[in-house]
Each structure stands twice: as C-alpha cells, then as structure tokens.
Amino acid sequence: MKAVKPKKNLGQHFLTDLNIAKRIADTVDACPDIPVLEVGPGMGVMTQYIVEKPRPFKVVEIDRESVAYLNEAFPRLRDNILGEDFLRMDLTKVFDGQQFVLTGNYPYDISSQIFFKMLDNKDLIPCCTGMIQREVALRIASKPGNKAYGILSVLIQAWYNCEYLFTVDENVFNPPPKVKSAVIRMTRNEVTDLGCDEKLFKRLVKTVFNQRRKMLRVSIKQMFSRECMPSAEFFTQDIMTKRPEQLTVAQFVELTNIIEKELSR
Structure with a gap:
C-alpha cells in the first residue's frame, strides 16, 4: 500500500511512534462499554489499536486519500469508515443516538472547534480523549488564577473533568509540527x-x-446597551473588582444570574 502524503491544508501531522499511538488509543478505556468515534485517523496509527477493543468503532476522515488507504488497510472497518467533515456531521446519527467516546489525533487548527462541537453534544459524549497542541491542552486543564485559564477552560470545565495526561515531542510526527503536543482526557462531570x-x-x-x-x-x-446600562452601584459589587481569570466556573454562573436579573429589568 502506498503511504498517504501529509497535506498541509488539512493540518496533517502523522504520528509515527507506535508506543505513543497505543497509549493514546488506551485512553478510551476510561469510558468502557460504549462505542468509539476516532476523528482524523490518517493512516490508522491509533486505529490499529482501537479496532482490537471489543466495542463498536467508527472513524471519520475528510481526506479521500486517507479514506482509500484505511479501506485497504482495515477491511473489517470498511462499513465504518466515514468520509465526512466531522464539524458538519449530525452526531446523533453516528451510533443511532447512542453515547460514544470521541478520540483522535486532532488537527491543531480546528481542535477548539471540535471541542465546541463536543460541548454542543455533551449529552452524547461522556468522554473525549486525544492529542492536541500542548498550549491548547494546558488551557483546557488550567485552573483559575493561571495565565492559561480562559474561554476554553471555563466552558469545558463547566461540564467536564479535564486531565492533562502527558506531553508528546515534535520528533515523533511526519512532518514534525513546530510545537509540542499533549494528550488530554475530558470526562463528563455530574452537572446536568x-x-x-x-x-x-x-x-x-x-x-x-x-x-x-x-x-x-x-x-x-x-x-448592556446604552439605554439599559445598570446603575453605578451595580458595578461596585465585590465581584466586579476581579479579572476574568480569577473566577471559578461557579462564580461565572453566579455572575451570569446577576447580569440576567439586571437585563430583565
């Protein structure tokens, strides 16, 4: 079989270290007994380990060359190789409305969009694992008071427990990215x-x-609009003297309710 050439426009960096590929594949075991969907399998370096797990498994790949390679390399997966754009998919149809684990070696340039889609489908995805740019992984797992704490941290941590698992060096990819990578795991918390x-x-x-x-x-x-600007007293509340990175998820919830009350006046 002819190897797939990584495409820059798709942000493809193929993992070449089989030990790391297996470690990432095994992160899905934290949420056993439910199906797994792998995003962007490329030439199947992780796929080869996940396919051996006794659970339903599908992959979604936008690159036609990779789809052709996967069909040849994994004949038993043939009916479960989806040649689609993950960001445009209706995730309720992937496993007929069943919950599933989301995993992959995610393209760096769309990883945030992937996680926003995960949040939109949080009741379908109790666990998400995989490899992303280290900087983004640090942001997701960061706690309040940290420079990395930001939009992704708050929105994801509102619904998921986030674990930074391990760092991956640049030299285990073809072509090597210009940044380090990291493997993370996000597991739904008890918030409904x-x-x-x-x-x-x-x-x-x-x-x-x-x-x-x-x-x-x-x-x-x-x-607020100019016509509906709150009184000066509204802005003297203690929480108003803080900066956003100092607030916990619970404090953001509290502040949302304070603002909603003011907006409804």
Whole structure:
C-alpha cells in the first residue's frame, strides 16, 4: 500500500511512534462499554489499536486519500469508515443516538472547534480523549488564577473533568509540527443544569476574556446597551473588582444570574 502524503491544508501531522499511538488509543478505556468515534485517523496509527477493543468503532476522515488507504488497510472497518467533515456531521446519527467516546489525533487548527462541537453534544459524549497542541491542552486543564485559564477552560470545565495526561515531542510526527503536543482526557462531570442561562453564560465568558486584563466592571459594560446600562452601584459589587481569570466556573454562573436579573429589568 502506498503511504498517504501529509497535506498541509488539512493540518496533517502523522504520528509515527507506535508506543505513543497505543497509549493514546488506551485512553478510551476510561469510558468502557460504549462505542468509539476516532476523528482524523490518517493512516490508522491509533486505529490499529482501537479496532482490537471489543466495542463498536467508527472513524471519520475528510481526506479521500486517507479514506482509500484505511479501506485497504482495515477491511473489517470498511462499513465504518466515514468520509465526512466531522464539524458538519449530525452526531446523533453516528451510533443511532447512542453515547460514544470521541478520540483522535486532532488537527491543531480546528481542535477548539471540535471541542465546541463536543460541548454542543455533551449529552452524547461522556468522554473525549486525544492529542492536541500542548498550549491548547494546558488551557483546557488550567485552573483559575493561571495565565492559561480562559474561554476554553471555563466552558469545558463547566461540564467536564479535564486531565492533562502527558506531553508528546515534535520528533515523533511526519512532518514534525513546530510545537509540542499533549494528550488530554475530558470526562463528563455530574452537572446536568448549570443553574443559569447557558447562552448568556457563554456570552459573558467570551466577552470578559476578550478583555482579560481589565476588571469585570469595565468589560461587563459591553453586555448592556446604552439605554439599559445598570446603575453605578451595580458595578461596585465585590465581584466586579476581579479579572476574568480569577473566577471559578461557579462564580461565572453566579455572575451570569446577576447580569440576567439586571437585563430583565
């Protein structure tokens, strides 16, 4: 079989270290007994280990050359190789509405979009694992008070417990990326209801982190129109003197409810 040539426009960096591939494949075992969907398998370096696990398994790959290679290399997977764009898929149809583990060696340039799609389908995806750019992994797993703590940290940690598992060097890829990679695991927590308006929560988190160096009393003003600006007293509350990276998820929920109350006046 002819090897697939990595394509720059698809952000392909093929993992070549089989030990690391197996370690990543085994991260799905944290959520056993449910199907697995692998995103961007390329030439199947992780696929070869996941396919041996006794559970339903599908892969989704946008690159036609990789799809042809996978069909030849994994004949028993043939009906479960989806030649589609993961970001455009209806995930409820992948396993007929069943929950599944999401995994992969994710393209760096769309990893955040993949995780936002995971959040949109959080009731379908109790566990997500895989490899991404180290900087993004640090952001996802970061705690309040840390420079890496940001939009992804808050939105994902509201629904998932996040673990930074291990770092992967550049030299185990073809072609080597210019940055280090990391393997993470996100497992659904027990939250079923945030206790606030979810759309407003997302809007708040994105608004204040877009001005992360400013106190909340400054950045939050963007949440209101000139005609509906709260009184000066509203901005003197203790929480308003903090910066966004100082707030826990619970405090963001609390602040969302404070803002919603003010907006409804």
